[in-house]
Amino acid sequence: MSVSFGIRDFIESLRQNGELLTLSTPLAPRFEISTILSELGKKEAPAILFEKAKGYKFPVIGNLLGTKKRLSMALKVDQENFFENALSKLQGRIPPVLVEDPSPKNVVTQKGKIDLLKFLPILTHYAKDSGPYITSGITSAIDLKDGSIGRGLHRMEVRGKNELGISLINPPLSEIYAQYKKENRRMEVATVIGVDPSILIASISKIPRGVDKLSVAGGLKGKPIQMVKAATVDIDIPAQTEIVIEGYIDPKGKEKDGTLGESSGYYMTFSKSPMIHVTAITYKKAAHFHAIVPWGLEVDNLLCLIHGIDFVPKMKKEISSLKKIHFIPGTFGSHVVMSIDTENKGEIRRALTFALSFTNIKKAIVVDEEVDPEDYREVEWALATRFQGDRNLIILPDLRGQPIDPSSKEGFLTTKIGMDATRPKKEGFGKVEVPLEVKKRLAPFLGKLKREEKK
Numbered sequence: 524m525s526v527s528f529g530i531r532d533f534i535e536s537l538r539q540n541g542e543l544l545t546l547s548t549p550l551a552p553r554f555e556i557s558t559i560l561s562e563l564g565k566k567e568a569p570a571i572l573f574e575k576a577k578g579y580k581f582p583v584i585g586n587l588l589g590t591k592k593r594l595s596m597a598l599k600v601d602q603e604n605f606f607e608n609a610l611s612k613l614q615g616r617i618p619p620v621l622v623e624d625p626s627p628k629n630v631v632t633q634k635g636k637i638d639l640l641k642f643l644p645i646l647t648h649y650a651k652d653s654g655p656y657i658t659s660g661i662t663s664a665i666d667l668k669d670g671s672i673g674r675g676l677h678r679m680e681v682r683g684k685n686e687l688g689i690s691l692i693n694p695p696l697s698e699i700y701a702q703y704k705k706e707n708r709r710m711e712v713a714t715v716i717g718v719d720p721s722i723l724i725a726s727i728s729k730i731p732r733g734v735d736k737l738s739v740a741g742g743l744k745g746k747p748i749q750m751v752k753a754a755t756v757d758i759d760i761p762a763q764t765e766i767v768i769e770g771y772i773d774p775k776g777k778e779k780d781g782t783l784g785e786s787s788g789y790y791m792t793f794s795k796s797p798m799i800h801v802t803a804i805t806y807k808k809a810a811h812f813h814a815i816v817p818w819g820l821e822v823d824n825l826l827c828l829i830h831g832i833d834f835v836p837k838m839k840k841e842i843s844s845l846k847k848i849h850f851i852p853g854t855f856g857s858h859v860v861m862s863i864d865t866e867n868k869g870e871i872r873r874a875l876t877f878a879l880s881f882t883n884i885k886k887a888i889v890v891d892e893e894v895d896p897e898d899y900r901e902v903e904w905a906l907a908t909r910f911q912g913d914r915n916l917i918i919l920p921d922l923r924g925q926p927i928d929p930s931s932k933e934g935f936l937t938t939k940i941g942m943d944a945t946r947p948k949k950e951g952f953g954k955v956e957v958p959l960e961v962k963k964r965l966a967p968f969l970g971k972l973k974r975e976e977k978k
């Protein structure tokens with residue numbers, strides 16, 4: 524049986540689990556809400572419900588997946604072996620089902636009445652952004668090749684009352700758009716904002732072309748996702764959606780640049796982003812506008828998830844002595860620390876060079892198993908005491924890196940570095956330790972002290 528679920532159910536479960544902060548003071552979508560979200564989003568923080576955006580009827584929800592815990596809740600996986608578990612969940616497929624719209628929505632289709640900024644509290648995030656941007660919209664379009672529906676998370680710049688620029692860099696939508704351009708046909712699109720996080724996560728996952736990402740979301744939920752027909756375009760979209768924006772891209776239309784503070788923390792300009800002419804805005808009563816601030820732990824989490832589910836299982840399969848793998852927060856999946864259980868220096872160098880061959884990885888560090896990759900003090904201690912730049916450093920120039928790294932050369936070429944911070948030899952590199960027997964004996968006493976310290 525199909526069941527309908529949406530972002531409000533997830534918000535409610537966050538509330539019940541103490542993972543939600545509610546703010547009743549109305550704040551402006553221009554800079555104010557993004558300031559709160561970006562300042563709180565620098566560290567692990569709860570999701571934030573802004574009950575009212577100043578000048579709007581709608582609430583804004585942000586920092587929804589800002590911690591690993593909430594990402595695990597959305598994926599319904601344990602934090603232990605997170606990437607392997609997430610990958611196996613993302614490989615499940617339950618096809619969506621088409622239903623009559625179960626939740627009534629207001630629909631605005633009249634040309635003169637469509638005014639994006641009048642209806643929606645779309646945020647302007649950073650001081651030098653070219654304007655308000657929708658950063659949580661999942662856009663769908665029909666693939667001309669086989670009639671399947673391609674979906675992805677693509678930033679959209681408000682360019683007029685009924686005009687939106689859309690950044691179409693990644694497949695499937697970039698390739699679908701190329702087909703329409705080639706055939707000189709209008710490309711209909713429908714963008715949903717405010718959906719169950721399983722749909723958001725599915726929409727950014729790398730899956731074979733032709734597979735509907737809603738079947739991946741269904742796999743995550745263990746139940747089919749309900750779909751409805753959009754109001755003015757012939758595209759099926761998730762039923763439980765707070766807001767829908769529909770329209771078309773004219774293949775001969777203007778393609779211009781907009782500026783947005785990006786996931787790497789820099790202003791970037793997307794070249795040639797086409798324009799959507801909006802034909803309908805549909806919204807639920809008290810629709811929750813979902814905000815994703817482009818630079819913060821939330822986006823870092825999402826990017827690490829997407830890179831990690833590819834990287835971690837492949838690394839562990841190839842290098843069986845690898846133990847823990849940890850992406851350094853704030854580096855959008857480009858810096859990784861791995862612990863290894865081998866003294867074979869050749870194997871360690873192989874682990875480093877293999878890691879650096881992944882597009883997303885710019886820096887890889889290998890430490891011994893006794894060092895916790897998640898504890899940056901221990902990692903830096905290993906580098907400070909076990910690593911020598913002339914012997915243990917691998918430098919690989921001009922490999923393809925992440926496009927959002929502004930220091931990369933043309934073609935996104937970057938220099939990659941691998942650091943072997945494992946013990947150079949067994950002797951002389953034993954960590955100091957208090958006697959184990961005493962540590963064991965004092966464990967209950969120590970535990971009590973730690974608990975008191977926490978209070």
Ligand SMILES: Cc1cc2nc3c(=O)[nH]c(=O)nc-3n(C[C@H](O)[C@H](O)[C@H](O)COP(=O)(O)O)c2cc1C
Pocket residue numbers: 674675676677678690691692693694695696726727728729730786822825826829
């Ligand atoms: C936070 C975030 C923002 C994204 N923004 C864009 C974007 O603005 N434009 C774009 O083309 N892709 C963007 N993507 C990537 C696509 O949504 C997504 O990776 C793609 O659809 C995955 O499918 P693929 O592997 O077939 O490319 C973004 C991904 C994330 C995680």
